[in-house]
Amino acid sequence: MISKFREWNSNRHxxxxxxxxxxxxxxxxxxxxxxxxxxxxxxxxxxxxxxxxHEPQDLTEPHIFGMFCPFCRDCLAQGLKGKYSYLDGxxxxxxxxxxxxxxxxxxxxxxxxxxxxLPMPNNVQSPHALKYLTEEIRDFKKALEKWxxxxxxxxxxxxxxxxxxxxxxxxxxxxDFKTQENPPISGEETMQIAITQQMVRKExxxxxxxxxxxxxxxxxxxxxxxxxxxxxxxxxxxxxxMVEECGATVVIDxxxxxxxxxxxxxxxxxxxxxxxxxxxxxxxxxxxxxxWMDRKRIQHLLKLAKDFDAKGAILIQQKFCDPHELDIxxxxxxxxxxxxxxxxLEFDVTVPIGQFKIRVEAFLEMLNEYDLF
Amino acid sequence: xxxxxxxxxxxxxKIILLRNNEVIAREKILSGFEAKENVVSLYKKILEENGxxxxxxxxxxxxxxxxxxxxxxxxxxxxxxxxxxxxxxIYPSVRTVIDVGAEEGRGIRCDNNGKVIDxxxxxxxxxxxxxxxxxxxxxxxxxxxxxxxxxLQSEKEIPMNAQCAVFAESxxxxxxxxxxxxxxxxxxxxxxxxxxxxxxxxxxxxEKDIAVIGGVAHNVGFLxxxxxxxxAEVIVPDYPEYIAAYGAALITE
Numbered sequence: 289m290i291s292k293f294r295e296w297n298s299n300r301h302x303x304x305x306x307x308x309x310x311x312x313x314x315x316x317x318x319x320x321x322x323x324x325x326x327x328x329x330x331x332x333x334x335x336x337x338x339x340x341x342h343e344p345q346d347l348t349e350p351h352i353f354g355m356f357c358p359f360c361r362d363c364l365a366q367g368l369k370g371k372y373s374y375l376d377g378x379x380x381x382x383x384x385x386x387x388x389x390x391x392x393x394x395x396x397x398x399x400x401x402x403x404x405x406l407p408m409p410n411n412v413q414s415p416h417a418l419k420y421l422t423e424e425i426r427d428f429k430k431a432l433e434k435w436x437x438x439x440x441x442x443x444x445x446x447x448x449x450x451x452x453x454x455x456x457x458x459x460x461x462x463x464d465f466k467t468q469e470n471p472p473i474s475g476e477e478t479m480q481i482a483i484t485q486q487m488v489r490k491e492x493x494x495x496x497x498x499x500x501x502x503x504x505x506x507x508x509x510x511x512x513x514x515x516x517x518x519x520x521x522x523x524x525x526x527x528x529x530m531v532e533e534c535g536a537t538v539v540i541d542x543x544x545x546x547x548x549x550x551x552x553x554x555x556x557x558x559x560x561x562x563x564x565x566x567x568x569x570x571x572x573x574x575x576x577x578x579x580w581m582d583r584k585r586i587q588h589l590l591k592l593a594k595d596f597d598a599k600g601a602i603l604i605q606q607k608f609c610d611p612h613e614l615d616i617x618x619x620x621x622x623x624x625x626x627x628x629x630x631x632x633l634e635f636d637v638t639v640p641i642g643q644f645k646i647r648v649e650a651f652l653e654m655l656n657e658y659d660l661f
Numbered sequence: 662x663x664x665x666x667x668x669x670x671x672x673x674x675k676i677i678l679l680r681n682n683e684v685i686a687r688e689k690i691l692s693g694f695e696a697k698e699n700v701v702s703l704y705k706k707i708l709e710e711n712g713x714x715x716x717x718x719x720x721x722x723x724x725x726x727x728x729x730x731x732x733x734x735x736x737x738x739x740x741x742x743x744x745x746x747x748x749x750x751i752y753p754s755v756r757t758v759i760d761v762g763a764e765e766g767r768g769i770r771c772d773n774n775g776k777v778i779d780x781x782x783x784x785x786x787x788x789x790x791x792x793x794x795x796x797x798x799x800x801x802x803x804x805x806x807x808x809x810x811x812x813l814q815s816e817k818e819i820p821m822n823a824q825c826a827v828f829a830e831s832x833x834x835x836x837x838x839x840x841x842x843x844x845x846x847x848x849x850x851x852x853x854x855x856x857x858x859x860x861x862x863x864x865x866x867x868e869k870d871i872a873v874i875g876g877v878a879h880n881v882g883f884l885x886x887x888x889x890x891x892x893a894e895v896i897v898p899d900y901p902e903y904i905a906a907y908g909a910a911l912i913t914e
Contacts (some may be wrong), residue, residue, distance in 0.1 A: 319835070646739060646765075649739045650777075650780060654741070654742075654778075654780070656779040657776050
């Protein structure tokens with residue numbers, strides 16, 4: 289069953305092309321998970337997240353500053369290589385400058401019939417944020433209507449909301465299994481499911497995920513040390529596999545491929561659906577670029593660690609990812625006080641698996657010390 | 662009871678044999694391309710030379726970056742655990758272990774039970790390690806054994822950036838062109854490595870006593886630089902390159 293998610297992930301471009309051929313629909317690439325996919329689904333467009341390939345490249349040097357993160361370069365490189373040539377449009381919701389530069393460069397060098405910059409407020413804690421974002425999403429809806437040549441009714445929007453919320457609910461059911469003593473789902477499998485959330489039509493994803501959930505059998509095998517993984521964008525499956533092969537299981541994460549993407553729902557109960565959507569994005573578990581003036585993330589992270597009984601946490605940061613870099617010292621401190629040891633690793637387009645393995649093994653030995661001596 | 666500790670490092674394989682936790686033999690050999698074969702032949706050699714049969718060895722523990730090559734080991738631990746066990750067994754007062762080998766530098770902090778609290782390992786580059794000193798001694802055209810003693814003859818402080826072994830080498834070449842004395846360059850290199858290792862140790866937060874182990878602990882110039890950098894008097898055990906193997910031999914099932 290997990291094979292379907294793995295297949296989708298490794299053939300992500302083929303999936304989108306096939307969907308396009310089959311339906312004649314439009315595909316919209318987006319750069320950040322603050323993009324309100326509810327509206328895109330309402331328009332029957334396929335939203336897919338633009339991701340990197342974890343392969344070294346030499347195309348982005350003229351376009352992206354040297355001290356910007358490897359993820360934004362990797363994403364742009366995919367566009368410049370023509371991997372996303374099937375996209376009908378690209379968009380971004382403001383999060384950080386690095387990924388925005390990938391977007392603006394894409395807009396400039398890879399022509400599509402639709403581009404959109406959604407000024408998602410960074411100060412989501414401001415009392416004006418909700419009103420501001422509501423009107424911005426309304427503007428986005430208008431632009432999208434113009435592009436597809438069709439007006440979107442409230443019913444369309446509500447359909448989009450329901451589809452997204454259903455997917456979120458199923459993801460929560462999946463994560464509930466991960467609270468078990470020996471979780472029947474590995475971190476690698478979870479990541480496959482989480483990545484494909486961002487590239488497959490939600491109707492299909494929901495269908496396969498629902499079936500997957502029905503077939504999960506409880507696990508008696510010892511799955512090793514329970515770990516949390518958190519930090520910058522992370523879709524590095526070989527890394528997670530390596531960690532789990534060292535005798536651990538990733539039980540919970542805080543990544544934008546993972547819980548940050550689906551943790552809260554719109555829960556529409558009436559009124560203005562656009563405002564309900566805006567509220568969801570204002571209140572979702574924040575990316576550190578939006579976690580101020582108050583630092584609300586840390587309490588959320590500690591709660592996740594506690595609820596999923598994580599014995600240790602791996603903190604990863606994409607090289608030069610300033611928002612996460614700023615948060616990590618405070619997270620380490622808070623976790624230390626909560627008696628959850630942390631291991632910090634800096635990620636690049638490719639990770640040095642051998643060297644990281646030694647660190648992960650040493651970290652696990654540190655966590656399990658009393659078994660050794 | 663005889664136990665063996667086998668440390669398969671990036672450059673050398675070290676084996677130690679213990680009888681009732683006392684060292685009875687130690688041997689090393691270059692890891693080479695065929696580490697697996699070299700481990701077996703060194704292990705056979707050390708047993709033979711000490712008149713011990715394989716059946717007499719009740720536990721074999723491997724460690725080091727190539728520890729998985731030892732397929733006949735009963736168990737396997739990382740360098741961090743083995744090094745800490747080895748050092749704290751000899752010096753229970755040690756709270757910080759600095760382990761500088763051929764390819765890796767490590768800073769480890771432990772508590773009074775020898776339990777690892779935190780550790781830090783050098784990033785993707787080998788600038789703060791033994792391979793770097795070897796490269797620099799080649800650039801200076803001096804034998805590696807003379808490197809430390811030569812640097813002790815200098816009191817000069819020449820700033821050098823050892824963030825990258827390749828750039829550091831070009832700095833050395835520039836200094837040679839500027840007719841800088843070799844002993845001053847040797848000291849600058851020791852200072853640079855010590856600065857790099859110290860910054861790593863500061864990351865985990867260090868507490869005294871501090872022990873330095875690994876092959877680079879033989880370099881007296883490096884030891885002087887690290888003492889001055891950390892304002893400490895580091896402890897160097899005898900045979901510092903064998904400490905991880907010793908620690909591994911002490912860890913039995």
